[in-house]
Amino acid sequence: MLIHPWDAALDDAEWQTWLAEGRDFGILSVNGLPGHSPMTVPTHFTGDGDQLLIHLARPNPVWHAVERDPNVTFTVFGDYAFIPGPWRAGPGVPPTDGVPTSYYAAVQFTCRAHIVDGPEAKAELLRRQMAHFQPDGDHAPVAAGRPPYGRMLSGIRGLRLEVTDVRAKLKYDDHKPVEHRASVAVNLAARGQGLDVPTARQQLRRLDRTGPWKP
Template sequence: MFIQPWDAALDEAEWRSWIADGHDFGLLSVNGLPGHAPTTVPTHFVPDGDRLLIHLARPNPVWESIEYDPNVTFTVIGDYAFVPGPWRAKPDIPPTDGVPTSYYAAVQFVCQARIVDDPEAKAELLRQQLAHFQPDGDHAHVAPDQPPYGRMLPGIRGLVLDVTEVRAKFKYDDHKPVEHRATVADSLTARGEALDAPTARQQRRRLDRIGPWKP
């Protein structure tokens, strides 16, 4: 992922806060076997310090590739929107000469993958996932020898991704003048389609922290 200086995370806390703010679904990318394309799997995950916790169905074809090469990348993308050219045109050129772009936030985790097959270890992984996704505790206890999860545990494998590198990108035109960024954020809010509102919030948040871009 190419990251311009003005698109980089301002600090580690920025991307960690963004992940914690409900961005817990992403794309697992695994190096393919020789002669095969890489395998990708969309899935929920739970951040746990410097690792990510995942479980997938045992028949998933990804396992053979992970066993062959445990070096994987997990990508989370959100708060994205298409920004049309007229919104980005400089005052001294025709609006139709403006160049469109995409705004988005993305965090890529480079990881070493560890497969979890021990029944109790899988149960603990599921307990951590349920604590994240169902914090009210409205679910049965997860244990290898108790229903309903006990009989289903053999059908899944756990996956622990030990994070070795993080690449975080917040692409919101932060190198543009303050007035330009504020106007685009207002335009996104007024358009109000898809993820326009959260995209505008990200742009305004970055604007408040950065102010005028200083190389």
């Protein structure tokens, strides 16, 4: 992932806050088996200190690739929108000569995967995930040997992804003049399609923090 200086996270708290605002779904990318393409798996995840917790069905073909090479990447992205060329045309430039782009936020975790396969270890992983996704506790106890979840544990395997590096990108034209960025945010809010409104919020939030871009 290319990260220009103006697209970089302003600090760790920025991407950590962005994730904590309810972004808990991403793409696990695993090096493929010899002669095969890399494998990707969309899945929910839970943060646990310097680790990410996920679980997948035991028949998932990704396990063979993880066992062969535990070096993986986990990517979370959101607040994205297509920005048409006319919105980006500078002063004195015909609108049709403007160059379109994409806005988005993305966090990539480089990880070393550790497979969790013992019944109690898997139950503990699920308890941590349930504490995040169902914090009200409106579910049966998750325990090995106890219904309903105990009998299901054999059908899954867990992964603890030990995070070794984090790269965050928030691409919202921060290198453009203040007036340009404010204008694009207005256009996004007016268009109001897909993730236009949250994308505009991200752009204005970054604008408030950075003002004019300074190398």
